[in-house]
Amino acid sequence: MFEYDPVLYSRILTGITLAVHVIFATVGVGIPLMIALAEWMGIKRNDEHYRLLARRWARGFVITVAIGVVTGTAIGLQLSLLWPNFMQLAGHVISLPLFMETFAFFFEAIFLGIYLYTWDRFKKKIYHFLLLIPVAIGATASGFFISTVNSFMNAPRGFDIENGVLTNIRPLEAMFNPATPTKVAHVLSSAYLTSAFVLAAIAAFAILRGKDHVYHKKALHLTMTAAAVFAITTAVIGDFSGKYLAEYQPEKLAAAEWHFETSTEAPLILGGILKDDNEIKYALEIPYALSILAHGDPSAEVIGLEEFPEDELPPLIVHYFFDLMVGIGMFLALVAILYVLLAKIRKWNQLNKPILWAIIAGGPLSLLAIEMGWFFAELGRQPWLLVGYMTVDQGATTSQHVDLMIVLFVLLYIVLCTTCATVLRKMFINNPVEKELRDRGME
Ligand code: HEB
Structure with missing residues (x-):
C-alpha cells in the first residue's frame, strides 16, 4: 500500500521519538525547580509538610528521569543513523552544545544520587538543600544546550562553505545564533510552567477527592x-x-x-x-x-x-x-x-x-x-532541516530498514510509558500522603 520511502519513515520515527522524549524532558527540566522551591519553603518556614512534598516529588522525578535517559539516548542514536548527512555537516559546527548537554546531564545525575540518599543525614537541613542546586542547574543547563542545537537548525551561523567545503568554523557563534535567546527562554519557561501545572493538577485532584x-x-x-x-x-x-x-523566519x-x-x-x-x-x-x-x-x-x-x-x-x-x-x-x-x-x-x-x-x-x-x-x-521549519543549507530530503538516510525500526521503537516506547505509569502509580498509591504523614508523626 505504502511505497517505502526512507525520508518519510525517518521523519516519522524521529517525530515519534521526539514526541515521547519531550514529555519527559520537559518535566525533567522543570520539576527540580519545583522540588527546590518546596524544600526551601520547608526550611524557611520550618514546615515539615513542604519537606515531605520535596521528598515525594523527588521520588517520582527519578522515574521520569530514567525514561528521559532512554528516549534521549534513542534521539542521539537516531540523529546519526537516520540523518547522517545532517550530522556530517552540523556535527562539525554544533557538537559543542551536544557534548555539553551530556556533560550537564552527568552533573545533574551525580548530585541527584547524593541528594536522594542524604535526606535527614545532615544536622543543618540547608546542606541537603544545597545538593539540589546542582541538580536544578544541570537540568536547566541540558535544556539550554539542546535548545541551542535546535536554534542552530533554524538560524545556522558560525561556519562558511567554500566550494562545498566547510571552513572557518566558529562554535560559539553557531551556539549563540539569532534564534537562541527566544528559543531557550521559551523552552525553559514553558517547561517550568508545565511542571508546575502537572504537580498542581495532582494536588487539585486529591483535594477534589x-x-x-x-x-x-x-x-x-x-x-x-x-x-x-x-x-x-x-x-x-x-x-x-x-x-x-x-x-x-x-x-x-x-x-x-x-x-x-x-x-x-x-x-x-x-x-x-x-x-x-x-x-x-x-x-x-x-x-x-x-x-x-x-x-x-x-x-x-x-x-x-x-x-x-x-x-x-x-x-x-x-x-x-x-x-x-x-x-x-x-x-x-x-x-x-x-x-x-x-x-x-x-x-x-x-x-x-x-x-x-x-x-x-x-x-x-x-x-x-x-x-x-x-x-x-x-x-x-519544513522543507528545511538546516534552514537555507540542507532540506530534510537531503539529510536523510537511504537505509531500507527504517520501517522495521519504527515498529521496534514504538514497542519500546509503549513498554517504557506503561512501566513509568505503573511504577508511579504503585509508588504513590501504596504509600499515600496520609500514611506517610502518620508514619512520620506529622499529622
Ligand atoms: Fe509557544 C514555540 C509563541 C505559549 C510551548 N511559541 C513557539 C513559537 C512561537 C511561540 C512564536 C515558535 C518559535 C520558533 O519556531 O522559533 N507561545 C507563543 C505565544 C504564546 C505561547 C505567543 C502565548 C500564549 N508555548 C506557549 C505555551 C507553551 C508553549 C503555554 C507550553 C506550555 N512554544 C512552546 C514550545 C515551542 C514553542 C515547546 C517549541 C520551542 C520553540 O521555542 O521553538
Missing part, C-alpha cells in the same frame, strides 16, 4: 503561584518568539497565521478552515494583532507567503498547532492568575469545584501545549 489535609493545600498553593509567574513569562517570551520569527510566522499577502495592519487569524484559493472561512479575526505580534506596532508590515517560492513553504496545518498552543497558554494564565487572586481575597474560596477542575485539566493541557509548540516549530 475530599482529602482535606493541609498538605495538599500547601502543594496546590506553591505550584499554582509558580504557575502564575511562569504563565506570564511564557506568554511574554512567546511574544518575543513571534518577533524573532518575523525577522528571521517570516515564512514560519506567515504559515502559522495563514497570512498569504504581505500587508500592513495584519490581523491575527484564530481557527477557521482554508478553502480553495486560500479563502479563510469561519475564523475569528483579531484586527492588528499579527502586526503587533510580529513588530509590536499595529500598523507594521507583515511579510506574506506570496514572497516565498512554492517549494519552500511550510505546511499550512501549523496554523492549528500554533492556535492550540496559544489558546492553552491563555487558559493556563487565566486559571493560574484567577487562583492567585482568589487565594489573596480571603472571603472567596479558591478551592471551589470549577477552579479545581480547571487546574486538573491544566496538567494534561500544558503537556499538549508543549507538543503543539514543538510541532509548530519543527513542521514550520
Whole structure:
C-alpha cells in the first residue's frame, strides 16, 4: 500500500521519538525547580509538610528521569543513523552544545544520587538543600544546550562553505545564533510552567477527592503561584518568539497565521478552515494583532507567503498547532492568575469545584501545549532541516530498514510509558500522603 520511502519513515520515527522524549524532558527540566522551591519553603518556614512534598516529588522525578535517559539516548542514536548527512555537516559546527548537554546531564545525575540518599543525614537541613542546586542547574543547563542545537537548525551561523567545503568554523557563534535567546527562554519557561501545572493538577485532584489535609493545600498553593509567574513569562517570551520569527523566519510566522499577502495592519487569524484559493472561512479575526505580534506596532508590515517560492513553504496545518498552543497558554494564565487572586481575597474560596477542575485539566493541557509548540516549530521549519543549507530530503538516510525500526521503537516506547505509569502509580498509591504523614508523626 505504502511505497517505502526512507525520508518519510525517518521523519516519522524521529517525530515519534521526539514526541515521547519531550514529555519527559520537559518535566525533567522543570520539576527540580519545583522540588527546590518546596524544600526551601520547608526550611524557611520550618514546615515539615513542604519537606515531605520535596521528598515525594523527588521520588517520582527519578522515574521520569530514567525514561528521559532512554528516549534521549534513542534521539542521539537516531540523529546519526537516520540523518547522517545532517550530522556530517552540523556535527562539525554544533557538537559543542551536544557534548555539553551530556556533560550537564552527568552533573545533574551525580548530585541527584547524593541528594536522594542524604535526606535527614545532615544536622543543618540547608546542606541537603544545597545538593539540589546542582541538580536544578544541570537540568536547566541540558535544556539550554539542546535548545541551542535546535536554534542552530533554524538560524545556522558560525561556519562558511567554500566550494562545498566547510571552513572557518566558529562554535560559539553557531551556539549563540539569532534564534537562541527566544528559543531557550521559551523552552525553559514553558517547561517550568508545565511542571508546575502537572504537580498542581495532582494536588487539585486529591483535594477534589475530599482529602482535606493541609498538605495538599500547601502543594496546590506553591505550584499554582509558580504557575502564575511562569504563565506570564511564557506568554511574554512567546511574544518575543513571534518577533524573532518575523525577522528571521517570516515564512514560519506567515504559515502559522495563514497570512498569504504581505500587508500592513495584519490581523491575527484564530481557527477557521482554508478553502480553495486560500479563502479563510469561519475564523475569528483579531484586527492588528499579527502586526503587533510580529513588530509590536499595529500598523507594521507583515511579510506574506506570496514572497516565498512554492517549494519552500511550510505546511499550512501549523496554523492549528500554533492556535492550540496559544489558546492553552491563555487558559493556563487565566486559571493560574484567577487562583492567585482568589487565594489573596480571603472571603472567596479558591478551592471551589470549577477552579479545581480547571487546574486538573491544566496538567494534561500544558503537556499538549508543549507538543503543539514543538510541532509548530519543527513542521514550520519544513522543507528545511538546516534552514537555507540542507532540506530534510537531503539529510536523510537511504537505509531500507527504517520501517522495521519504527515498529521496534514504538514497542519500546509503549513498554517504557506503561512501566513509568505503573511504577508511579504503585509508588504513590501504596504509600499515600496520609500514611506517610502518620508514619512520620506529622499529622
Ligand atoms: Fe509557544 C514555540 C509563541 C505559549 C510551548 N511559541 C513557539 C513559537 C512561537 C511561540 C512564536 C515558535 C518559535 C520558533 O519556531 O522559533 N507561545 C507563543 C505565544 C504564546 C505561547 C505567543 C502565548 C500564549 N508555548 C506557549 C505555551 C507553551 C508553549 C503555554 C507550553 C506550555 N512554544 C512552546 C514550545 C515551542 C514553542 C515547546 C517549541 C520551542 C520553540 O521555542 O521553538
